[in-house]
Amino acid sequence: xxxxxxxxxxxxxxxxxTKTHEIRKQDxxxxxxxxxxxxEFDPATNQYTGKNALVRVTHVSNxxxxxxxxxxxxxxxxxxxxxxxxxxxxxxxxxxxxxxxxLFIRCNAALRADV
Numbered sequence: 001x002x003x004x005x006x007x008x009x010x011x012x013x014x015x016x017x018t019k020t021h022e023i024r025k026q027d028x029x030x031x032x033x034x035x036x037x038x039x040e041f042d043p044a045t046n047q048y049t050g051k052n053a054l055v056r057v058t059h060v061s062n063x064x065x066x067x068x069x070x071x072x073x074x075x076x077x078x079x080x081x082x083x084x085x086x087x088x089x090x091x092x093x094x095x096x097x098x099x100x101x102x103l104f105i106r107c108n109a110a111l112r113a114d115v
Contacts, residue, residue, distance in 0.1 A: 001034075001035045001036070001037050002028060002030065002034060002035070002036050002037065003037045003039065004022075004024070004036055004037065004038055004039065005039055005041045005048075006038040006039060006040055006041060006053075007040075007041055007042075007043055008040055008041070008042050008043075008049065011038060011040040011041075011051065011053065014038060014053055014055065014077070014079060015051070015053050015079065015082050017079050020076060020077055020078070021074055021075060021076055021077060022036065022055075022074070022075045022077055023072060023073075023074050023075075024072070024073055024075065025071060025072060026062065026063050026071055026072060026073040030057060030060055030073055030075055031057065031060060032057055032058070032059065032060060033056060033057060034056070034057040035054060035055070035056055035057075035080070036054070036055045036056075036057065036075075036077065037052065037053075037054055038052065038053045038054075038055060039051075039052055040052070040053075050084055051082070051083075051084045052082065052083050052084070053079055053081070053082040054079070054080045054081045054082075055077040055078060055079050055080060056077065056078050056080055057075045057076070057077055058075075058076045058077065058078050059075065059076035060073055060074075060075050060076075061073060061074045061075075
């Protein structure tokens, strides 16, 4: 999982599935099927809002390809799940649910088995 700060405007577009890509500095090894934990960040208040989204990478175009500058990548993404301050419930394979904790790890483990 890559935990990424995402400003409010782009976060809202990912959350409503209008935006299906991420342009990022290629400062880590992003790869097909990676999971990105997007945490909404408000630059006006310089704080996280408590809103989160989990997306899965479906394609990566690396810097140096297709005219992209070195050091940047474009990832096609698909939203898997979103939640806010009050948390969420994630389905698990046996038909039940598990509450997402603030560390996100338990929810992510359940999602991997589910999707």
